[in-house]
Amino acid sequence: MNMAWAGSGHAWEWLAIAGLGVFHGLNPAMGWLFAVALGLHRRSRQAVLLAIPPMALGHALSIGIVAALVATTGMVVDSHLIRIASGALLVAWALYQVRYGHRHRVRVGMTTGFAGLVLWSFLMATAHGAGLMLIPALIPLCGSMAGGSSGTLLISLAAVGLHTLATLLVTAGIALLVYDWLGVGVLRRGWINFDRLWSIGLAGTGVLLIATA
Numbered sequence: 001m002n003m004a005w006a007g008s009g010h011a012w013e014w015l016a017i018a019g020l021g022v023f024h025g026l027n028p029a030m031g032w033l034f035a036v037a038l039g040l041h042r043r044s045r046q047a048v049l050l051a052i053p054p055m056a057l058g059h060a061l062s063i064g065i066v067a068a069l070v071a072t073t074g075m076v077v078d079s080h081l082i083r084i085a086s087g088a089l090l091v092a093w094a095l096y097q098v099r100y101g102h103r104h105r106v107r108v109g110m111t112t113g114f115a116g117l118v119l120w121s122f123l124m125a126t127a128h129g130a131g132l133m134l135i136p137a138l139i140p141l142c143g144s145m146a147g148g149s150s151g152t153l154l155i156s157l158a159a160v161g162l163h164t165l166a167t168l169l170v171t172a173g174i175a176l177l178v179y180d181w182l183g184v185g186v187l188r189r190g191w192i193n194f195d196r197l198w199s200i201g202l203a204g205t206g207v208l209l210i211a212t213a
Contacts, residue, residue: 013137014162020133021163024059025170029128031055031121032175039179048179049172054114056168058121059130060160066131067156070138087210093129094203134159 024030035055039048125131138159142152 010141013141014159016137017134017159017163018166020130021166022170024125024130024163025167025174029124030059030130030167030171031124032171032178034120035171035175036179039175045176045179048175051117052168052172052175054117055121055171056164058118058123059125059167060164061118062122062125063131063134063163064156064160067134067138067160068153070135071142071152071156084210087206089132089206091203091206091210093132094200094206134163 025032031052035048035051038051039045041047138156141155141159
């Protein structure tokens with residue numbers, strides 16, 4: 001199997017995948033705020049920690065579906081068409097998020113268990129189009145492989161793993177920081193509209209994909 005994908009020629013793609021994981025971890029809507037709420041509700045720091053793995057799993061499943069589609073369709077569809085279609089989808093999803101995203105929040109009760117957290121995280125990541133943002137990095141990575149379907153699927157799996165690890169570490173770090181030291185009042189003192197920032201990122205990436213197709 002050609003291992004050229006691990007070289008410096010594709011360093012930016014891997015950095016982008018990890019960076020998006022960091023951004024998702026920073027976003028309260030992706031998990032850490034809910035983990036803190038569970039900990040406060042159950043009066044347990046352990047509840048905060050136990051909430052993180054199933055959230056990471058749900059997130060991984062959501063982006064994994066997109067990564068698998070990129071890996072498989074890239075073998076039978078021209079890469080230029082994939083870029084244009086992906087770009088159009090990103091822009092459309094950004095417009096949808098701005099117009100209707102606030103109406104479709106996924107709600108899970110404070111008594112939910114492992115399965116409920118996995119489902120909640122999967123739906124939140126899917127609703128936010130988290131996996132779509134990996135497409136610009138996945139296309140060149142998958143295209144660089146000479147190992148056929150097994151090679152591209154391996155690349156997709158590695159990308160999902162790296163992204164999920166970055167998300168998990170940042171989510172856990174912020175959740176514990178807020179629970180142990182800052183408290184949820186920090187959101188009132190220094191709130192960032194991550195949903196709007198995410199929509200701008202979706203649209204910008206979509207336009208870039210179309211322009212460079």
